[in-house]
Amino acid sequence: MGDSRVVFGGLIIGCVFLAISVVAGALNGADGWAQFFRSYLNAFYFVTTIGLGSMFFVLVQHATRAGWSVMVRRLAEIVMANFIILIPIMFAPILIAVVTGHGDLLYDWAAPGAAAHDALLQHKSGFLNVPFWSIRAVAYLAIWSTIAAFYFRTSVAQDASGDLELTHRMQRFAPISIVLFALTLTFAAFDWIMSLEATWFSTMFGVYNFAGACCGFFATCLVVMFLLQRSGRLTNVITLEHYQDVGKLLFGFGIVFWAYIAFSQYMLIWYGNIPEETGWFLSRQVGGWRFVSVVLIVGHFVLPFVAIISKHPKRRPAVIAAVGGWMLLMHYVDLYWLIQPAAIPHEVLDGITYTALLERYADVGAPWNILDLTCLLGVVGVAAGLTLRRMQSVSLVPEQDPRALESVAFENM
Template identity: 35%
Template sequence: MMVKVQEIGAEIVPELKSLQSKLTIAGAAGVVVCAIGLALNPAQFVRSFLPAYLWMLAITLGSLALAMVHQVSGGAWGVVIRRILGAASRTLPLLTFLFLPIALGLRSLYPWADAAHVADDPILQWKQPYLNVPFFLARAAVYFIVWNAMAFFLNKWSVEQDATGDPMIPRKMQLLSAGGLLAYGLTITFAAFDWLMSLEPHWFSTIYGVLIMGGQALSAMAFSIVVLAWLVRRAPFDELITATHFHDLGNLMMGFTMLWAYFAFSQYLIIWAANIPEETEWYLHRTGHGWQYMAIMLLLFHFAVPFLVLLHRAIKRNPAMVSKVAAVIVVMRFVDLYWLSAPAFAHGGEPHFHWLDVALPISLALVWLGYFVYQLRGRALLPLYDPEFREALKHVRTA
């Protein structure tokens, strides 16, 4: 191998700094445009902001979860994207701050946050001990504390491992990840109930939490493939990252695609079979009055097409091709979150798209990407002292 692993750092990709500047400037322009939308229509702003925010949060928390899965399970697949996952998880402080518009706009989002609405609804009165503003905000604070703490310690120990090569650090990260995955599962489940399911508080689904978790894992894996495909076009990653790495990651992305589809279909099948009006109404809102076209789009481009394409080994081994599939999945993750949330504000009617529905996800994505690139270029792009680093490099020799 001609490349010295000691030279594998952020300095070998000078384009990152330029890319960060471009993303930041574009994001700032988007923020100005969206601020005008906020001034003109605050209620619409927060309703458009919710799916855009959850889109970026899904990549961030999915990255944290995948990083913990790799710490527990091991495998060469996680070594090559570990820095990408770490950089994404370090954007959590930004997303914690960006939760503020949701916290301030609860009455525009959730019927249970409107006292007048609750007074006329016996079901909401019965659910009020859980669905009330102070308890909602307290739960959100707990979620963010748990997520930020896990991300902080995993990244802190990763830096120490780079500096010292201490063989005990991987064990610490493994122990934290084992408990962290349990904490992640619990907090994501309740956050999904709070932030999405309670948009229509009469409706409930016990599988909703794992559906959101599956989407987050898929978001993070697809995003990581897109970033890795960008890196592999530059030295020395063109020598270190091989078709075998992309084949492994493509298989995992296909698996997560199937997992998401399984959860989504299971929820639909159970509710359809039970045929209880208070449960079926949620799907009626999303499969009629024009919303059915978005559902068909999800069926085709979130599952069927990616699944069929990823069955081909040659495509998974081609960085350019598999990254295109991954990019489509990243975009469809937003469509899914929009389909989950926006019909709640249409009250069973036709979709009425607003320009903020497009401006906010683009602007928020630009801001988040700028901060992600800043985090990515601040550290070595491969974990040189990871115990499995040599195993990951074996792909170079055996591919």
């Protein structure tokens, strides 16, 4: 899986598709650039949330001094290490667009003078303004990069030294790192995704994004575990017990908890029936977006819930890895559902009846553009290539971790 040709191929494919995306956006003027940045944000956030899920996993294992997960933890550390350099670089095009006066390609509030024509934006302008937004974005990335670098490099250093103090050091910093993780994830979700439609707000949005991040990482972890073992690696250290436990985490966080938060957010907004809140959901029920909403309910919750509620599919590597692959797809669809409807004309949010809205916008919002695919292949290709390169450069397990033998020998009761 870490063959140099695969690594090089992933990087080349990623760079080629990113170049195609930029050219396609440039050839279509302002509308093309707006579509490019929405598609690019979608792909970037997909990779970022997977990395955030891996960071959460690493921090929790150290905070709880878990033994079962040691043989899986290095995979999470390798994915998390993308925050050291790659993810900040990938965010650069979005940040540059915002600070150079082109932020309105993504964010209406970033247009010069936008607050002067909208009372709600004017009220939020102390928080949603280009300088403060940019400073916060840099702060999020700096905190994630620092946490990732500390845990990845300390864990790898222990492979050579076997120093028990390194384990204690990682455990000591885990609680404060979890607090920083929670705050930065929540506010990044507010800034980067929720502010795409700045008049809308939900206090549950950060938790919803957290559930999605967990879904993305645990699904990725299952797929990577299976592919590595198919290639003859980790066959003696990752057992059916690990598949079952990671499957439990996917089921608990990525399926059940995600559905609970999604329903709670919808139910509270529906019950409150406040126009500034309901418009966000209405724009996701017009045209092709109604179908996407149904796909999320069925594909992100109903089908996987039934598929892996029993322990038996979790103990079948091929089955649980297939479910992991499916959940990765659903995670992307979920982010697509969050981001792309922001492009629907704002008159959708006017005070017209629900039935009239559905009729008026029956053909609006066809949820697909070729840039969505090229940006996704580009960003994922580069991220996958660098992740595979990192797998070649370090051991795939924490060789000198004091709980390594416990992880290999543990059994589910």
